[in-house]
Amino acid sequence: MIEIEVKVRAEHTRIRPFLEMIGAEKVKVEEQSDTYFAAPYRDFAKTDEALRIRTLDGKSILTYKGPKLDTVSKSRKEFETFVEEENSVQILHALGFSEAGAVRKVREVFRAEEITVCLDSVEGLGEFLEVEIVARDESELEASRARLFEFLGRLGLGEADSIRTSYLEMVLENQTH
Amino acid sequence: MIEIEVKVRAEHTRIRPFLEMIGAEKVKVEEQSDTYFAAPYRDFAKTDEALRIRTLDGKSILTYKGPKLDTVSKSRKEFETFVEEENSVQILHALGFSEAGAVRKVREVFRAEEITVCLDSVEGLGEFLEVEIVARDESELEASRARLFEFLGRLGLGEADSIRTSYLEMVLENQTH
Numbered sequence: 001m002i003e004i005e006v007k008v009r010a011e012h013t014r015i016r017p018f019l020e021m022i023g024a025e026k027v028k029v030e031e032q033s034d035t036y037f038a039a040p041y042r043d044f045a046k047t048d049e050a051l052r053i054r055t056l057d058g059k060s061i062l063t064y065k066g067p068k069l070d071t072v073s074k075s076r077k078e079f080e081t082f083v084e085e086e087n088s089v090q091i092l093h094a095l096g097f098s099e100a101g102a103v104r105k106v107r108e109v110f111r112a113e114e115i116t117v118c119l120d121s122v123e124g125l126g127e128f129l130e131v132e133i134v135a136r137d138e139s140e141l142e143a144s145r146a147r148l149f150e151f152l153g154r155l156g157l158g159e160a161d162s163i164r165t166s167y168l169e170m171v172l173e174n175q176t177h
Numbered sequence: 178m179i180e181i182e183v184k185v186r187a188e189h190t191r192i193r194p195f196l197e198m199i200g201a202e203k204v205k206v207e208e209q210s211d212t213y214f215a216a217p218y219r220d221f222a223k224t225d226e227a228l229r230i231r232t233l234d235g236k237s238i239l240t241y242k243g244p245k246l247d248t249v250s251k252s253r254k255e256f257e258t259f260v261e262e263e264n265s266v267q268i269l270h271a272l273g274f275s276e277a278g279a280v281r282k283v284r285e286v287f288r289a290e291e292i293t294v295c296l297d298s299v300e301g302l303g304e305f306l307e308v309e310i311v312a313r314d315e316s317e318l319e320a321s322r323a324r325l326f327e328f329l330g331r332l333g334l335g336e337a338d339s340i341r342t343s344y345l346e347m348v349l350e351n352q353t354h
Contacts, residue, residue, distance in 0.1 A: 039218075039272065040218055041216075041217055041218030041273070042273075049271075051268075051272070062260075062265075062268065064267075064268040064271045064272065066271060077271070079264050079267040079268045079271060080264060080268075081260045081261040081264040081265045081268065082259070082260070082261060083239075083258045083259070083260055084258040084259060087256050087257060087258040088239075088258045090241075090256040091228075091239065091240075091241040091256045091257075091258065094226075094241045094243060094254070094256060095216065095228070095241065096218070096219075
């Protein structure tokens with residue numbers, strides 16, 4: 001399973017009328033609290049990987065994200081499993097993993113055609129739009145990417161607006177400046 | 178939470194009448210399929226740690242076991258969380274962990290006084306008895322250990338019978354001989 005994602009900065013008040021116009025369906029609103037972990041044996045910032053525990057509605061999910069697969073979108077291999085938060089943090093600590101940073105956001109999720117549209121309000125960072133298609137394998141990557149940029153084009157957004165920096169990187173960047 | 182365990186070789190036909198005599202309550206029978214993982218950055222055989230996914234009744238549990246805390250019993254720090262098996266194996270592989278070995282056993286669990294008694298039939302290894310007390314912290318370790326050996330004493334078993342080698346180590350030992 002490959003998650004093909006493009007993220008841009010966007011005022012949500014500008015996006016909502018468009019979503020309404022195309023008949024996008026509101027799926028859910030989630031408060032997501034994400035903790036990222038650093039490995040004791042390789043530097044995830046350099047290898048472009050991430051290991052995260054996301055907690056929402058009392059449930060926790062452990063997610064591994066592999067390196068980005070191309071240079072424009074945010075496509076990655078991704079594996080995730082439900083876990084029990086406190087115990088899985090203890091396991092990660094015992095294995096030598098440590099907290100690298102935290103990202104808190106409110107995410108509104110819409111379904112528009114075959115695209116998942118997220119309006120993200122990120123604590124300390126502002127408002128973003130993330131569009132996503134889930135593909136079965138890498139052969140569908142190009143077509144899915146083109147489809148996402150066609151969608152963004154209708155909002156006046158293009159490849160130049162695409163942000164490949166993760167929320168975590170932005171949060172850490174803010175902390176050091 | 179500290180799991181204080183003592184394991185001995187024992188024919189189950191010899192143990193069952195004793196369990197019946199003291200009124201031990203049969204809790205459950207489980208077929209346990211355990212896969213152990215090796216870390217890419219430290220040798221769990223040397224550090225005396227273990228990382229395991231146990232699958233039973235369609236459920237999977239990820240367990241970390243820390244180094245033994247004393248030289249006679251098998252007491253360790255232990256953390257565990259429910260996981261989804263296939264995805265958690267994919268996460269471990271992506272992080273560089275690899276399968277180190279597998280242990281399959283049928284475990285009959287009894288409750289006798291405050292002790293958990295396990296009759297283990299391990300594929301390729303034979304029959305074992307494991308007795309266990311769960312203590313809140315290390316201050317209770319000595320008393321719990323003494324309690325377990327008092328219990329084993331009534332079966333004619335003592336510290337000399339205590340096996341500190343794990344089932345995984347025995348399975349791997351068998352494979353190399």
